[in-house]
Amino acid sequence: MEVLTVKTLRRCQFIDITNEISELVAKQSNAKAVLLYVPHTTAAITINENADPTVTQDILNHLEKMIPSGSHFRHSEGNSDAHVKSSLIGASILVPIEAGSLSLGTWQGIYFAEFDGPRTRKLYVQFL
Ligand code: ZN
Numbered sequence: 001m002e003v004l005t006v007k008t009l010r011r012c013q014f015i016d017i018t019n020e021i022s023e024l025v026a027k028q029s030n031a032k033a034v035l036l037y038v039p040h041t042t043a044a045i046t047i048n049e050n051a052d053p054t055v056t057q058d059i060l061n062h063l064e065k066m067i068p069s070g071s072h073f074r075h076s077e078g079n080s081d082a083h084v085k086s087s088l089i090g091a092s093i094l095v096p097i098e099a100g101s102l103s104l105g106t107w108q109g110i111y112f113a114e115f116d117g118p119r120t121r122k123l124y125v126q127f128l
Pocket of ligand 1: 075
């Protein structure tokens, strides 16, 4: 398993990691899929459109409207909104590999989703 470091710059942010993952995939001759796993409770990973950057801005804005940060949560650390957002987006994705490349759709990109940054995060990359 490989462990990538992802440095986030804002409290909530989607970071396009498609190229970094594609470079790792290109070095794997026998892998049929790659599992990407976020070992954190206030960050996540997802696939969505990477052609128009307003899509990820809309996702972040809508998550903030649905789950605003604030003091209306019981968890005393003050970041419950980040825990909820992380669970909604999810901690892992599995992407098929075909002929040494990620089998992504034309408009798809892989995003690391930060909800309680800025932080230095880990991403586990397991080839299957
Ligand atoms: Zn917490």
